Amino acid sequence: xxxxxxxxxxxxxxxxxxxxxxxxxxxxxxxxxxxxxxxxxxxxxxxxxxxxxxxxxxxxxxxxxxxxxxxxxxxxxxxxxxxxxxxxxxxxxxxxxxxxxxxxxxxxxxxxxxxxxxxxxxxxxxxxxxxxxxxxxxxxxxxxxxxxxxxxxxxxxxxxxxxxxxxxxxxxxxxxxxxxxxxxxxxxxxxxxxxxxxxxxxxxxxxxxxxxxxxxxxxxxxxxxxxxxxxxxxxxxxxxxxxxxxxxxxxxxxxxxxxxxxxxxxxxxxxxxxxxxxxxxxxxxxxxxxxxxxxxxxxxxxxxxxxxxxxxxxxxxxxxxxxxxxxxxxxxxxxxxxxxxxxxxxxxxxxxxxxxxxxxxxxxxxxxxxxxxxxxxxxxxxxxxxxxxxxxxxxxxxxxxxxxxxxxxxxxx
Amino acid sequence: xxxxxxxxxxxxxxxxxxxxxxxxxxxxxxxxxxxxxxxxxxxxxxxxxxxxxxxxxxxxxxxxxxxxxxxxxxxxxxxxxxxxxxxxxxx
Numbered sequence: 001x002x003x004x005x006x007x008x009x010x011x012x013x014x015x016x017x018x019x020x021x022x023x024x025x026x027x028x029x030x031x032x033x034x035x036x037x038x039x040x041x042x043x044x045x046x047x048x049x050x051x052x053x054x055x056x057x058x059x060x061x062x063x064x065x066x067x068x069x070x071x072x073x074x075x076x077x078x079x080x081x082x083x084x085x086x087x088x089x090x091x092x093x094x095x096x097x098x099x100x101x102x103x104x105x106x107x108x109x110x111x112x113x114x115x116x117x118x119x120x121x122x123x124x125x126x127x128x129x130x131x132x133x134x135x136x137x138x139x140x141x142x143x144x145x146x147x148x149x150x151x152x153x154x155x156x157x158x159x160x161x162x163x164x165x166x167x168x169x170x171x172x173x174x175x176x177x178x179x180x181x182x183x184x185x186x187x188x189x190x191x192x193x194x195x196x197x198x199x200x201x202x203x204x205x206x207x208x209x210x211x212x213x214x215x216x217x218x219x220x221x222x223x224x225x226x227x228x229x230x231x232x233x234x235x236x237x238x239x240x241x242x243x244x245x246x247x248x249x250x251x252x253x254x255x256x257x258x259x260x261x262x263x264x265x266x267x268x269x270x271x272x273x274x275x276x277x278x279x280x281x282x283x284x285x286x287x288x289x290x291x292x293x294x295x296x297x298x299x300x301x302x303x304x305x306x307x308x309x310x311x312x313x314x315x316x317x318x319x320x321x322x323x324x325x326x327x328x329x330x331x332x333x334x335x336x337x338x339x340x341x342x343x344x345x346x347x348x349x350x351x352x353x354x355x356x357x358x359x360x361x362x363x364x365x366x367x368x369x370x371x372x373x374x375x376x377x378x379x380x381x382x383x384x385x386x387x388x389x390x391x392x393x394x395x396x397x398x399x400x401x402x403x404x405x406x407x408x409x410x411x412x413x
Numbered sequence: 414x415x416x417x418x419x420x421x422x423x424x425x426x427x428x429x430x431x432x433x434x435x436x437x438x439x440x441x442x443x444x445x446x447x448x449x450x451x452x453x454x455x456x457x458x459x460x461x462x463x464x465x466x467x468x469x470x471x472x473x474x475x476x477x478x479x480x481x482x483x484x485x486x487x488x489x490x491x492x493x494x495x496x497x498x499x500x501x502x503x504x
Contacts, residue, residue: 249457302484302486306415308428397451397455
């Protein structure tokens with residue numbers, strides 16, 4: 001039996017399935033070079049090839065597909081933001097996620113379970129009331145729920161009135177959902193590659209040649225490649241890559257630490273978060289409890305974990321769910337969040353004419369993967385930023401027209 | 414717990430300190446152009462490497478300068494602000 005299995009495994013008749021073709025040499029030039037093979041970069045490549053007939057595209061990454069912050073987020077999908085421009089943008093993304101498995105023919109494990117954000121202070125209740133009204137006005141399902149309703153939505157939540165920060169109310173967002181982050185990246189990668197997009201992993205961009213305000217070529221550790229357009233989609237390294245093109249960004253990079261427990265039977269259906277306790281908790285399809293927190297207190301490019309942040313995150317989580325105190329932590333990690341002053345992304349045009357930005361994704365990047373790819377592709381094809389991303393343009397910092405977004409859960413405000 | 418050496422209080426837990434970002438020179442508000450001012454207000458070097466930063470020991474409200482590697486999280490040096498700023502700056 002083992003020999004047969006080995007024979008079967010090594011037989012050339014049954015080759016392993018490759019989601020993307022084997023690596024090959026870089027061409028001399030491409031229409032579009034996308035820096036970063038994470039969800040956003042691959043989604044952009046997919047939309048360029050599928051909807052704009054632009055398939056002379058290379059996606060370059062110093063690591064591997066979806067191995068950066070695409071693999072380090074907590075896979076929350078929601079659209080209950082507070083500024084009308086952000087609500088419209090993320091709502092479009094949630095709509096795309098609903099149909100993504102069909103679109104890509106790749107199971108995204110999308111599951112709409114609803115998302116409950118908890119308020120422990122009068123100030124939070126007021127903000128939530130505003131958020132609920134803005135959301136309803138724009139067709140997003142959000143409502144304020146009282147303590148009794150919270151008990152019904154999440155029976156295992158600690159509703160004690162004598163705890164440090166008793167739960168006062170919640171923002172219940174029925175559209176809230178989750179999906180498998182690897183499937184998002186690989187789904188886009190596979191379909192983009194089938195349409196001719198080249199995905200070059202382990203290809204580090206080392207410089208960007210700019211001449212007379214235009215990108216001419218991108219230098220990599222495997223040679224220099226010419227291009228008509230270049231896009232950066234490098235969450236966690238936005239400032240470093242933009243600097244190669246001579247662009248300064250309003251971005252500061254902080255680690256954000258998260259962890260999962262060992263798997264247990266399903267007991268927590270909705271995604272729960274608390275903006276006062278800076279924690280968000282959900283149970284994955286395989287039963288692990290995912291716990292994410294706020295960003296670290298100071299800027300850093302290292303994804304190391306720290307005991308003090310993990311401790312405070314666990315303490316806050318146990319205040320909400322004392323029932324998981326006996327669970328053991330299975331894995332812990334950190335991602336790098338590119339925080340912007342107004343908690344909105346930086347998308348579209350840059351001071352370099354054919355260099356396009358998809359940056360500043362802080363703690364809100366994963367949920368925007370489909371829509372940002374769609375918008376970036378359309379923007380590139382028309383060489384003009386589409387209306388949906390206009391509020392997120394870099395120029396807003398020159399004209400003092402910021403898009404203040406206070407609905408980013410883990411954000412420190 | 415990570416330890417930072419405060420020039421005034423000696424080695425203390427990092428949680429007692431607040432980081433206030435890279436040391437940068439403020440352009441003169443009366444002479445500067447709008448674009449340069451916006452750049453000073455919003456943009457950040459966000460350097461990956463050794464940076465010079467303002468830190469404050471919150472318990473004693475003592476401000477000082479630290480040199481830190483933002484890739485390795487190593488604190489290389491801490492010193493009083495008077496080492497860098499030898500003259501009074503008026504706003």
